[in-house]
Amino acid sequence: MISGMIRFCILLLLWLAPSLVLSHGGVVEEEDLCVIKVNYLRGHFKIYQPLIDGHKEYCEDLPNATESVFVMEYLHDSLGEAAVDFRIIRDVTGKGRFARWEDVAGIDDLEAATVLYREPTVDPDVLTVIHDFKEEGAFIGIVTANVDGDQKIYRAVFPFEVGYTGLGYWPFFIALLLAIQLQYFFMSGRLKRRRESRAAAAFVALLLLCAPISDALADEWVSSRGVYTVRFESSLEPIEINRIHNWILHITSNGEPVSGASLAVSGGMPAHDHGMPTRPRVTAELGNGEYRLEGMRFHMGGDWEVSVEIKASGKTDTVVVTLEL
Amino acid sequence: MTIATLMAVSNIWPPVADKWSDVDIAVLRSLWIGSLGELPPDPTNAVADDPRAAKLGHALFFSTSLGPSDAIACATCHRPELRFTDGMQKGQGIGQSKRNTRSIVGVAYSPWQYWDGRRDSQWAQALSPIEDPAEHGGNRQYAVSAVVANEEFRQQYEAIFGLLPETGDTRGRDTAFANIGKAIAAYERLIMPGPSRFDRYVEAVLSGVEDQSLYSADEIAGLRLYIGKAACTQCHNGPLLTNHEFHNTGVLSFPGEVPDNGRAAGVRQVLADPFNCRGEFSDASEQACAELEFARSGYEVLGAFRTPSLRNLEHTQPYMHKGQMFTLAEVLAHYNEAPLSMIGHNEAKPLGLSALELMQLEAFLMTLAAPMATDEKWLRPPVGSLGSL
Numbered sequence: 077m078i079s080g081m082i083r084f085c086i087l088l089l090l091w092l093a094p095s096l097v098l099s100h101g102g103v104v105e106e107e108d109l110c111v112i113k114v115n116y117l118r119g120h121f122k123i124y125q126p127l128i129d130g131h132k133e134y135c136e137d138l139p140n141a142t143e144s145v146f147v148m149e150y151l152h153d154s155l156g157e158a159a160v161d162f163r164i165i166r167d168v169t170g171k172g173r174f175a176r177w178e179d180v181a182g183i184d185d186l187e188a189a190t191v192l193y194r195e196p197t198v199d200p201d202v203l204t205v206i207h208d209f210k211e212e213g214a215f216i217g218i219v220t221a222n223v224d225g226d227q228k229i230y231r232a233v234f235p236f237e238v239g240y241t242g243l244g245y246w247p248f249f250i251a252l253l254l255a256i257q258l259q260y261f262f263m264s265g266r267l268k269r270r271r272e273s274r275a276a277a278a279f280v281a282l283l284l285l286c287a288p289i290s291d292a293l294a295d296e297w298v299s300s301r302g303v304y305t306v307r308f309e310s311s312l313e314p315i316e317i318n319r320i321h322n323w324i325l326h327i328t329s330n331g332e333p334v335s336g337a338s339l340a341v342s343g344g345m346p347a348h349d350h351g352m353p354t355r356p357r358v359t360a361e362l363g364n365g366e367y368r369l370e371g372m373r374f375h376m377g378g379d380w381e382v383s384v385e386i387k388a389s390g391k392t393d394t395v396v397v398t399l400e401l
Numbered sequence: 402m403t404i405a406t407l408m409a410v411s412n413i414w415p416p417v418a419d420k421w422s423d424v425d426i427a428v429l430r431s432l433w434i435g436s437l438g439e440l441p442p443d444p445t446n447a448v449a450d451d452p453r454a455a456k457l458g459h460a461l462f463f464s465t466s467l468g469p470s471d472a473i474a475c476a477t478c479h480r481p482e483l484r485f486t487d488g489m490q491k492g493q494g495i496g497q498s499k500r501n502t503r504s505i506v507g508v509a510y511s512p513w514q515y516w517d518g519r520r521d522s523q524w525a526q527a528l529s530p531i532e533d534p535a536e537h538g539g540n541r542q543y544a545v546s547a548v549v550a551n552e553e554f555r556q557q558y559e560a561i562f563g564l565l566p567e568t569g570d571t572r573g574r575d576t577a578f579a580n581i582g583k584a585i586a587a588y589e590r591l592i593m594p595g596p597s598r599f600d601r602y603v604e605a606v607l608s609g610v611e612d613q614s615l616y617s618a619d620e621i622a623g624l625r626l627y628i629g630k631a632a633c634t635q636c637h638n639g640p641l642l643t644n645h646e647f648h649n650t651g652v653l654s655f656p657g658e659v660p661d662n663g664r665a666a667g668v669r670q671v672l673a674d675p676f677n678c679r680g681e682f683s684d685a686s687e688q689a690c691a692e693l694e695f696a697r698s699g700y701e702v703l704g705a706f707r708t709p710s711l712r713n714l715e716h717t718q719p720y721m722h723k724g725q726m727f728t729l730a731e732v733l734a735h736y737n738e739a740p741l742s743m744i745g746h747n748e749a750k751p752l753g754l755s756a757l758e759l760m761q762l763e764a765f766l767m768t769l770a771a772p773m774a775t776d777e778k779w780l781r782p783p784v785g786s787l788g789s790l
Contacts, residue, residue, distance in 0.1 A: 126743075130740070201699075201700070204659035205659065317644065348635065354696065370694070376634075377634065
């Protein structure tokens with residue numbers, strides 16, 4: 077009976093623990109990604125020990141007391157606009173894995189416990205901090221973001237160990253991660269979304285199968301829903317790599333020139349999952365369905381796709397122009 | 402044994418590589434130095450092709466008088482005998498530069514300067530070290546005063562650009578500073594690579610006589626890898642073996658430093674540079690600034706650096722943006738593995754090359770060694786110049 081109660085309590089704790097820990101921000105592993113949550117703002121979080129382990133990524137615990145590089149890549153743009161400070165303290169809270177902001181705030185002399193403090197700084201691209209750990213032990217990292225002109229302060233608190241070798245809390249943590257995963261499955265409707273994405277993938281596959289049909293005419297491309305037809309002339313003929321040039325786009329719908337369209341252009345090489353080296357833009361409408369597209373440049377030989385999203389008289393459709401250079 | 406038999410045997414051993422296909426030949430032609438078209442004009446620099454400016458630029462390039470230390474010249478880090486690099490991980494002026502010194506050979510063909518493209522012309526680039534506290538450690542006022550104080554410089558300058566500014570004329574001073582850069586750029590436009598053994602091999606292939614004595618079997622195999630399985634031409638394409646573009650290839654950070662943001666930061670700097678193509682000191686019309694106008698920014702270029710030329714690798718080590726790698730073998734092993742990047746996204750994919758293939762690739766890369774195409778007199782300090790190295 078008593079053991080049954082204990083089991084129930086542990087299960088309850090496991091169930092509640094994720095929301096307790098995460099509601100205030102911390103570091104968790106999601107699928108293969110280590111994610112830091114600064115309140116609702118999320119970043120891809122990773123730690124390196126390049127002198128010893130090269131490119132090996134760590135999420136929390138670090139095997140060696142050595143030079144360590146903390147990297148936070150933003151999954152939410154606001155983080156790139158916020159002044160973010162970064163602090164690492166020795167764990168003087170006695171709470172270990174379960175240390176939260178309330179515990180850190182209760183430390184009498186935070187400065188004395190601090191081993192690294194980086195002043196609030198706006199890093200528009202990525203947050204990177206380096207610290208050379210001189211000793212092994214338990215530490216707590218605190219990331220503080222001042223959002224909306226310092227109106228709001230968001231934090232992530234992540235306890236971690238340096239030079240950690242024993243089992244310690246690991247069994248508990250595996251159970252915790254399992255609970256997070258289960259909770260995520262049940263609460264966020266992920267199973268349903270998966271089915272949807274499978275349907276979407278099938279749809280994309282179908283589109284890809286149909287694509288060659290719309291490319292039947294070598295120098296004319298039809299938009300995915302058949303609304304627009306696009307031809308182009310390049311100021312550089314034949315198109316060479318590494319040379320910036322312009323295109324004139326000719327856009328028709330049912331054989332009639334399309335005027336007053338707003339066009340968004342992007343491009344890339346699907347085989348190498350990278351985009352164009354430039355950010356081309358339509359700079360003028362020339363009349364008779366013609367538009368000047370400037371800033372075109374391709375920097376590799378191979379198969380390119382240039383996607384043109386066309387919006388005119390309330391109809392939006394996208395044309396993918398394929399090129400082999 | 403007759404001569405005919407001997408020739409027959411020599412055609413079998415070393416084993417003859419398969420003939421090049423038409424597609425291969427087109428690629429080889431595109432990499433050949435003969436495909437390097439005429440030097441593109443620099444519309445931002447009205448004196449880019451003025452021989453008087455090149456002469457003054459030559460003297461300024463080797464002069465230590467532009468900075469207050471009187472010890473640092475452009476040529477301190479851009480040493481002609483090392484193809485205008487310095488053989489060090491990072492440049493060493495008054496202090497240590499943030500990155501590896503890039504070669505200036507053939508750079509007139511690039512729309513961008515520096516590893517991160519933070520300057521968009523050779524003259525804007527030439528100004529930057531003069532005001533960098535770790536390099537010349539001076540400022541524009543000092544540099545312009547140095548030209549005023551040197552009779553030879555002053556005469557040459559005024560013959561090209563007109564009178565030097567009066568003291569206190571800050572606009573005139575900035576214009577004169579820009580002109581110093583433009584003269585140096587006119588000189589740098591003369592620094593060009595010469596034909597290598599690779600180029601002679603391509604000429605033989607193009608003329609239909611594939612002269613086996615020009616290349617060993619390993620070098621041919623390496624070239625085949627270069628344009629094929631090793632995918633080098635994705636970035637190292639064109640006759641300078643660079644696309645002048647920015648790529649994240651997952652090179653490890655320098656010890657003691659956070660990873661370098663590269664182009665993501667460089668693009669902001671070039672857009673804000675008062676000496677850029679659109680700035681008031683540029684001689685270009687707004688329309689000529691397409692590269693600046695349409696430059697890509699953001700996460701896609703985070704940790705990305707400008708592809709260097711592969712001509713003259715024998716003189717330009719250590720490699721990579723902070724000189725992280727000392728040997729070509731290290732570089733090739735890195736691309737073979739293509740690890741995840743510390744920041745941003747490594748565009749390279751693992752290659753799966755064998756140790757033999759890596760060796761062949763390296764053997765091919767060494768055939769790109771060649772003497773400079775530039776007249777010897779430009780590779781030395783000008784005769785009788787003051788304050789030269």
